[in-house]
Amino acid sequence: MRNLLIIAREDFMNLIKNPMWIFYAxxxxxxxxxxxxxxxxxxxxxxxxxxxxxxxxLILYSLLSCxxxxxxxxxxxxxKKPNMRIIYAPGRVSSIFFSKIIATFVFSSIMHxxxxxxxxxxxxxxxxxxxxxxxxxxxxxxxxxxxxxxxCCIFKTEGMTNxxxxxxxxxxxxxxxxxxxxxxxxxVVRKICSLSPAKWFSNTAFQMIYDNNYSTLLPTxxxxxxxxxxMIIISLLTFRKEDCIx
Amino acid sequence: xxxILEVHSLEKSYGESTVxxxxxxxxxxxxxxxxxxxxxxxxxxxxxxxxxxLGYHNGEIMYKGRNVKSCLNKFKQQLGVVPQExxxxxYLSAEQNVRFFASLYGLxxxxxxxxxxxxxxxxxxxxxxxxxxxxxxxxxxxRLNIACAIAHEPELLxxxxxxxxxDPQSRNHILTSIKELSKHGMTILYTTHYMEEVEEISSxxxxxxxxxxIAEGTKESLKEDISDxxxxxxxxxxxDKLDPDSFYQVEGVKKVKKKxxxxxxxxxxxxxxxxxxxxxxxxxxxxxxxxxxxxxxLENVFLKLTGKSLRD
Numbered sequence: 033m034r035n036l037l038i039i040a041r042e043d044f045m046n047l048i049k050n051p052m053w054i055f056y057a058x059x060x061x062x063x064x065x066x067x068x069x070x071x072x073x074x075x076x077x078x079x080x081x082x083x084x085x086x087x088x089x090l091i092l093y094s095l096l097s098c099x100x101x102x103x104x105x106x107x108x109x110x111x112k113k114p115n116m117r118i119i120y121a122p123g124r125v126s127s128i129f130f131s132k133i134i135a136t137f138v139f140s141s142i143m144h145x146x147x148x149x150x151x152x153x154x155x156x157x158x159x160x161x162x163x164x165x166x167x168x169x170x171x172x173x174x175x176x177x178x179x180x181x182x183x184c185c186i187f188k189t190e191g192m193t194n195x196x197x198x199x200x201x202x203x204x205x206x207x208x209x210x211x212x213x214x215x216x217x218x219x220v221v222r223k224i225c226s227l228s229p230a231k232w233f234s235n236t237a238f239q240m241i242y243d244n245n246y247s248t249l250l251p252t253x254x255x256x257x258x259x260x261x262x263m264i265i266i267s268l269l270t271f272r273k274e275d276c277i278x
Numbered sequence: 279x280x281x282i283l284e285v286h287s288l289e290k291s292y293g294e295s296t297v298x299x300x301x302x303x304x305x306x307x308x309x310x311x312x313x314x315x316x317x318x319x320x321x322x323x324x325x326x327x328x329x330x331x332l333g334y335h336n337g338e339i340m341y342k343g344r345n346v347k348s349c350l351n352k353f354k355q356q357l358g359v360v361p362q363e364x365x366x367x368x369y370l371s372a373e374q375n376v377r378f379f380a381s382l383y384g385l386x387x388x389x390x391x392x393x394x395x396x397x398x399x400x401x402x403x404x405x406x407x408x409x410x411x412x413x414x415x416x417x418x419x420x421r422l423n424i425a426c427a428i429a430h431e432p433e434l435l436x437x438x439x440x441x442x443x444x445d446p447q448s449r450n451h452i453l454t455s456i457k458e459l460s461k462h463g464m465t466i467l468y469t470t471h472y473m474e475e476v477e478e479i480s481s482x483x484x485x486x487x488x489x490x491x492i493a494e495g496t497k498e499s500l501k502e503d504i505s506d507x508x509x510x511x512x513x514x515x516x517x518d519k520l521d522p523d524s525f526y527q528v529e530g531v532k533k534v535k536k537k538x539x540x541x542x543x544x545x546x547x548x549x550x551x552x553x554x555x556x557x558x559x560x561x562x563x564x565x566x567x568x569x570x571x572x573x574x575x576l577e578n579v580f581l582k583l584t585g586k587s588l589r590d
Binding site for chain 2: 034035038039042046049110111113114116117118119120121122123273274276
């Protein structure tokens with residue numbers, strides 16, 4: 033346990049010192065909210081403005097992209113070699129990827145919390161049901177981080193993991209209406225879009241904020257939790273120490 | 279008990295191919311055991327198995343009489359590894375690197391600081407401990423790689439080609455440090471391709487090829503056992519007319535070669551014939567300036583055992 037925390041702290045420091053990841057987790061989503069919010073402000077009503085919509089959906093998009101951060105923290109070339117020493121040291125081998133999950137989760141949570149506070153203060157984005165929203169966002173983030181780690185364990189490289197992740201995140205975000213609403217494209221498209229997990233997450237968030245409706249929160253939380261546990265089990269089964277040999 | 283580590287009938291295969299083939303050896307307390315072998319001999323696989331990074335199919339590894347599997351963490355606590363690759367965080371300083379890796383072995387507080395400084399001083403990096411590893415030269419990074427492995431003062435240090443691609447000064451520093459560590463009681467298992475390093479530091483040598491151990495002993499005993507020849511190099515005055523073929527009449531002489539003003543005579547080691555060779559020179563009224571004897575080098579032994587064909 034001590035080693036897990038030592039490694040996680042080092043991984044966190046690695047992430048926090050990396051300007052690219054700070055930009056990707058803070059400036060990028062805010063910039064996207066500002067640009068898309070401004071360009072589409074006339075298309076939205078008074079109750080839910082464009083900034084209100086994109087303030088939630090693009091943060092969800094950013095949360096879903098956290099898998100790339102965890103994959104980088106796990107198998108980036110300059111990290112991969114020192115990982116060998118962690119294997120040599122006493123302690124559980126699984127510490128190596130649990131530490132990446134913890135570090136990326138803490139890092140991304142801080143960055144996205146900053147994003148949300150800034151969006152609420154500067155763009156007056158409407159937010160309600162804050163504890164439930166934190167729970168939902170945290171689980172989405174953990175889901176994405178664990179997905180990144182699991183793909184690394186399966187494919188053994190950061191490059192392959194990021195290629196797959198970026199495609200998957202892009203598709204579920206498009207169909208989930210995170211980048212633009214797909215509701216106006218007919219019944220068939222709407223049904224296809226309802227299969228996207230991103231759609232469930234955004235629907236759950238909007239229902240909680242605007243309708244005070246928490247009915248979909250519990251199934252979403254259960255689904256995310258089960259998926260996270262399954263992905264951790266797959267990671268435990270597929271991770272091999274020899275993958276750390278450079 | 280003199281043996282720190284005992285390896286019994288260790289076997290590792292990848293599919294049909296056996297890369298480590300029932301090898302057995304021991305590592306004795308305080309010695310520098312050098313593991314030699316051509317590319318693909320199975321050295322790195324063996325090292326990775328011992329470090330716990332690779333599994334194995336058959337055999338047993340005993341640490342101080344106990345199966346490593348039953349005391350894995352205790353064994354790892356006493357193990358330091360210097361991998362062939364630089365396993366350091368380039369974006370951290372030398373001090374941060376050593377502190378981080380040493381803390382994984384339970385060191386903390388004042389003891390951690392003391393051991394970190396001690397390890398950095400040992401490898402000659404104390405004065406630049408605050409500098410990022412990315413600013414270091416290749417040799418300095420290699421030394422930092424060693425410092426990260428010794429800060430927790432392991433009983434057994436495994437070094438996998440730690441001097442690859444560095445300047446002679448850094449190599450000399452590393453070899454001196456290794457001998458120093460051995461003097462202080464650390465046991466070292468060392469792999470390299472450089473014969474002169476083995477000549478300089480080894481207490482014992484294991485030679486591996488095609489997954490098997492094909493020879494074992496001290497450098498002296500290997501040279502003695504493997505090579506049945508020795509060479510006499512006789513230096514004569516310039517323009518000496520001594521016929522090299524006249525030496526073939528002496529018993530044991532296998533080959534005679536003239537090179538500039540020297541004659542190189544290869545003869546069987548177990549035939550005492552030096553007096554007869556000198557008699558030929560005296561009888562021919564040649565003037566001998568110098569004579570010396572050369573036995574087989576470790577490289578000759580290595581090539582004789584593993585063959586001269588190229589390995590991929």
